Amino acid sequence: MNSISHVIRVSLPEYLKNLPVPDSFGGIFRLGVTDWLSLTPLAAFFAGTAYLSYQALCPEAHKKRAAKDKPKVNLNIKKDDPKVVDTVDIEDLGDKKVFCRCWRSKKFPYCDGAHNAHNEETGDNVGPLIIKK
Numbered sequence: 001m002n003s004i005s006h007v008i009r010v011s012l013p014e015y016l017k018n019l020p021v022p023d024s025f026g027g028i029f030r031l032g033v034t035d036w037l038s039l040t041p042l043a044a045f046f047a048g049t050a051y052l053s054y055q056a057l058c059p060e061a062h063k064k065r066a067a068k069d070k071p072k073v074n075l076n077i078k079k080d081d082p083k084v085v086d087t088v089d090i091e092d093l094g095d096k097k098v099f100c101r102c103w104r105s106k107k108f109p110y111c112d113g114a115h116n117a118h119n120e121e122t123g124d125n126v127g128p129l130i131i132k133k
Contacts, residue, residue: 016042074103099129 019042020035022028031039078084086109088097097110102124104114111128119125 077103077108093131093133096130096132099131101129102126 019038020031022031074084088099088109100108100111100114102115102118104118105112106114115126115128
């Protein structure tokens with residue numbers, strides 16, 4: 001506890017007192033390299049504090065930005081619906097049905113072979129879901 005007390009009461013005020021803070025806006029341009037280097041820890045502290053405050057006070061904005069960075073799987077099928085759900089009655093299947101799993105089929109939910117082009121473009125290995133009786 002003594003070391004923390006020393007940092008707060010002695011070292012920090014001494015550091016702040018010796019900072020080369022200019023008297024005017026134009027004085028910023030007259031600072032040398034060593035002056036800028038001595039201001040770097042203080043600037044990093046304020047930037048980190050501002051960033052953490054932003055994350056704490058605006059969590060929704062941070063989540064939305066992070067979600068935008070992730071690629072979407074469904075690019076064009078039923079985009080007006082909140083969730084794409086298709087139901088197929090097993091009695092209507094017949095002997096065999098092939099369903100799309102790559103979301104690129106023009107006949108979605110049925111496969112039209114669009115996964116072949118998708119696999120060539122992306123190096124993926126997705127294929128259809130085949131249901132047989």
